[in-house]
Amino acid sequence: MIKKIINKDTLPQFTENSITNKDDYIKELLKVREKGFATDFEEYIRGVNAISVPLTGPSERPVAALWMVGFSHTFDRDKIIGAATDVLQVAVRINEILGSKSPSFKKTEGVRMTRDAHKIAALVLAAGYSSRMGAFKPLLPLGETTVIEKTVSSFLAEGIQKKTFNDS
Numbered sequence: 001m002i003k004k005i006i007n008k009d010t011l012p013q014f015t016e017n018s019i020t021n022k023d024d025y026i027k028e029l030l031k032v033r034e035k036g037f038a039t040d041f042e043e044y045i046r047g048v049n050a051i052s053v054p055l056t057g058p059s060e061r062p063v064a065a066l067w068m069v070g071f072s073h074t075f076d077r078d079k080i081i082g083a084a085t086d087v088l089q090v091a092v093r094i095n096e097i098l099g100s101k102s103p104s105f106k107k108t109e110g111v112r113m114t115r116d117a118h119k120i121a122a123l124v125l126a127a128g129y130s131s132r133m134g135a136f137k138p139l140l141p142l143g144e145t146t147v148i149e150k151t152v153s154s155f156l157a158e159g160i161q162k163k164t165f166n167d168s
Contacts, residue, residue, distance in 0.1 A: 002029060017043045036091075037084050042072055049075045051083055053091040058099040063154050066091055 003026065011020045019025045032038045040050040050069040054062035066087050069075070075083075130137050138148035145153070 002026070014044045015042055015046045017041060019043065035084075036088055039080055039084075041077065041080075047072050049077075049080055051080050051087060053084075053087045055091060055098060056095050056100045057157075059157065060100060063098070063157075066094070 006022050006025060011022065011025055012018065013020045019028055037051055037053045040048075040052075042049060044050075048069060049072045050067060052065050052067045055064040055066065057063050068083055068087060070079075129135070130140070133140055138146065140147050142150045
């Protein structure tokens with residue numbers, strides 16, 4: 001599936017660190033799957049590093065992500081690797097609350113949460129107009145639907161019921 005998607009288009013180069021070779025991109029995705037988190041070392045925006053960890057529900061499919069971002073001069077490789085442990089611990093606990101039966105990471109100690117103690121909410125930050133794409137980002141097509149419709153339906157499928165929309 002992933003090969004089909006990336007073979008359809010070229011991989012854009014946002015910075016000199018962007019992965020634009022399709023074979024290298026597949027290798028990176030395999031590393032991400034093995035580690036349980038993705039990193040971005042100035043690949044999208046020069047001077048910005050990030051880490052992202054998927055959140056899963058009962059279907060065991062990603063429904064959201066935890067994302068940490070910082071300036072590369074302070075949020076360097078060592079700090080990102082250190083943060084990975086903390087982010088993975090939180091993700092395991094959130095995945096348990098969401099009903100994931102087999103978290104994609106090893107269970108860890110540290111953060112304690114229970115399904116009964118917390119209600120699960122979804123916050124969708126819908127960005128504005130994309131001059132490059134020529135449309136509002138949440139309304140861009142994604143398969144047979146739009147980005148925002150796919151996002152909301154994924155949350156609903158995982159049991160998140162309350163919906164609040166603010167168009168201010």
